Amino acid sequence: MGDHRPLPQVETRIDPLRILVTRRWPHAVEQALANKFDVTFNSDDKPLSKKELASAMGEFDVLCPTVSDTIDAEVIAGGDRVRLIANYGVGFDHIDVAAATAKDIAVTNTPGVLTDATADLALTLMLMATRRAGEGERELRAGRWTGWGPTHMVGSALKDKVLGCVGFGRIGQATAARAHHGFGMKVAYYARREMPQASEVSGTFYPDLEQLLAVSDVVSLHIPGGPETANLIDAAALAAMKPGSYLINTARGGVVDHEALAEALRSGQLAGAGLDVYPAEPQVPECLLGLENVVLLPHLGSANAETREAMGMRALANVEAFAASLPLPDKVA
Incomplete structure (x- = not known):
């Protein structure tokens, strides 16, 4: 031992x-x-x-x-x-x-x-997913890149987009601050109660999760794991998200139904996702491994x-x- x-x-x-x-x-x-x-x-x-x-x-x-x-x-x-x-x-x-x-x-x-480190990684995943950085690196390393082009691997900007934080504790607040002050994002959040700290990022409180999902361009998860939050982001939640939006998870793998997430990524309901955590680490849900529009990191949040x-x-x-x-x-x- x-x-x-x-x-x-x-x-x-x-x-x-x-x-x-x-x-x-x-x-x-x-x-x-x-x-x-x-x-x-x-x-x-x-x-x-x-x-x-x-x-x-x-x-x-x-x-x-x-x-x-x-x-x-x-x-x-x-x-x-x-x-x-x-x-x-x-x-x-x-x-x-x-x-x-x-x-x-x-x-x-x-x-x-570990608040700052995890918030940094949430922004890393956000940028990698919206700017298709993982896809781009894989294309380049595989020798498939044929050169610059006006329509090549076009992603999405963050400025003026809505970041929806599911959970607004220390890490959620730190992520929102980076997104708002660093990238010009608007902030919305879902939590058990309205948080006074949200005023620092002009954050809008949504007491209803589905309403938050519907207005957010990027949804970032900052909630604890456990039975109360198991598969909180399921097929119904993913369907409630804005078409073409992004999901970021640095919280716990068990809060997401990964089969439903894979289907949402394949169908185009979600443009992309960035994940750092999984339900049964070190196993990664096989349904995600073949998808180009998901960034998969090996639990680097505090690393x-x-x-x-x-x-x-x-x-x-x-x-x-x-x-x-x-x-x-x-x-x-």
Whole structure:
């Protein structure tokens, strides 16, 4: 399952708390953990099996998983020692929070620190989809490009178009700010309530999802995963979208019905889509792989060095608070 990686220590006192880090984290974070705690790292950096994760529940005090780990009720029932699940990431729909709470296991996440990185990637996908950048690169690399032409691979501009944000939390707001101030887009949003922060981007509130979809040229998803949002963007939602519009998803793969999305892309109801997340990663829905008008990225939302280290340090802060019997800064359950 892993090993104790020897790392230079700058402190002599090691807390007896036993910690399992399920995947490799940035070196600075691993070193900070190793300087303070008895830590086991997954040196192979391969996702652990459910059997290994279940076994860890009885061997460690703290489990530090990532989105690639399914911490369901069966895993949580595997042992009685873990008292904290310190997730590396803001989303926690891969953790059965109810099962953890039933066993008096605290769950934390790492909010805030990946807002900018994810918003940047949402704009990356937006530009790649609307300007057909993925198609263009594939054409060029395959040697099919015959030269510039007035009608060659014409895409869509963003200026004066409507960005519809489904969800308007930190990442939705950051995406809207970039789109509005950087690209001159108009902003509309769907949320549980009207958000005062929307005034910074002259955002229009839509309490009804279908109405938002109908007015948006680009729809960007910024909602948590889980049963409440499963397949929220289904065939009916896609049919409600403006013909020739675009769908961007940096949230969770499970919020989109990908078979319905593929059909909407094939039919031309949607001009394009940009996706960074999928329901059963690392598998990508096969129905999308042969389509030219969808950009597919391998879950890169938080993938810059500064953000990944900040995520680890945020997780570490929760572990330190737990070890000191202090309130957990980012407790979700």
